[in-house]
Amino acid sequence: MVPMSGGAVASVPEGLLDGGVWFRVEEAGSASAVRRAAERLAAELAMPEKRVADLAIAAAEAAGNLVKHADQGLILVRTVRSADQAGVELIMVDSGPGMADVQFSIGDGHSTAGTLGIGFGAILRQASRWDLHSVPGKGTVMTVQVWPARLPDPAWAAGLTRPITGETACGDAWAIREIDGRRQMLVSDGLGHGGLAAAASHEAVRAFHRAPAVPPAQVVEFLHRAIGHTRGAALAVAELDLTAGMIRYAGLGNISGTVLGPDGNRRGMVSMPGIAGHQRRQVREYDYPLLPGATVLMHSDGVVDRWNAADYPGLLSHSSEVIAATVLRDAGTRRDDAGVLVAKVS
Known part of the structure; x- marks a missing residue:
């Protein structure tokens, strides 16, 4: 991702096709x-x-x-x-x-x-x-x-990233996938900043898309092995099981996960200490209730946790993109890369 800038653009900038x-x-x-x-x-x-x-x-x-x-x-x-x-x-x-x-x-x-x-x-x-x-x-x-032709259905989740002030590459990344009935989300925060951090997270995203259709803890284990040649990353994987009304969550490092209930209740999800690719203890998976109308929010430590949905009347009824952009604007810090991923549960 290139810096926030209003300068002239001579050609399609690197990153515009993939990250924006x-x-x-x-x-x-x-x-x-x-x-x-x-x-x-x-x-x-x-x-x-x-x-x-x-x-x-x-x-x-x-x-x-x-x-x-x-x-x-x-x-x-x-x-x-x-x-x-x-x-x-x-x-x-x-x-x-x-x-x-x-x-x-x-x-x-x-x-x-x-x-x-x-x-x-x-x-x-x-x-x-x-x-x-x-x-x-x-x-x-x-x-x-x-869109060029017919309007597709809205994506079930959407995310945004922004690099630390002064950097052109963002070490945070996100991805979603549906595989064999599993709806899974990934947030990765490459260690440090700049190109090497971005490379670690981009490798985590690539590995996530080729990982087998297994529960989140096993996906995290797969990512841990896949990015060992990079500087490593904090990352977490969530799986939305709409049939069971449950979210399964596993992570290494300081990725934050929160379930915002339709009644306004807020429940944090637990990641284990470690650095994917380098240091880990046992990867543990936790289950949390997931009610219709809930919002799932995952973010890197470049976004502070003091953000409160009650300060934004009606926000959680809007699209995942609008929610993610609002959180990034008001809770993202300029002293770090920042990434937010949001899923809506119908």
Whole structure:
């Protein structure tokens, strides 16, 4: 992942196809950089020209809105994939001022900056799927997906990562998979920062996708053996068993896992001390109840645990992408790589 920046983009940057690129959006020139990056990514994915043009409009309007209305605006441009197609996702994050009435604010004709007030409407008209959550005084998170053809079902989980300030590579990574009826999630935090930390987590992700269809503790053992040639990582694997109403969890090192119940209850999940690839005691697996309407949240130690869902009315009813981006914005520290993975239980 490249640094958060509003600089010009001459070609599709390394990382845009797999992990995405963050842009800091604080001046008018930033909007052009975001639009060009989105267009180039869509072209690289061979999206139809009409959808490339739609995406360009959405990207330009989204960036323009941040410049005009927001504080500390950021946009992530990245690929999203279903089983048979690839699209482009924009994730817009700001730290204020937020909107008290979202439905009124996104309607055509509403403006707080003396403009025509059609920016949000233009974005929504081009989007295949969108979601937005805003809290006055805290800020707004909006996600927009543009797909080349039919709209696929929403992903059952989604994550975000961001590198430590000053680094271009992020040592945190996440992945999800469904294999032989098992729905599993991985968060990895490569030891240290920079390229070697990123390499450790990327190897963990590759190993995760080729691991056998076994319970989380056995997957963690497999990853421990697979990344021994790297500097190692803290990592955890969760398995959502919707039929049994249970989540199975196993980890090594300081990856945090939390189940947020539909009633607001919060339950932490336990990882064992160690470094996958280098040091481990016995890997243990723990079971926790998983009720319909629950949210599963996993994150690296670059995200602090004091985040409280009660401070964000209605947030847990939104998409995994919006929840992850909100947590990353308000609980992620700039002194470390940060990664968040969220799954919704229907």
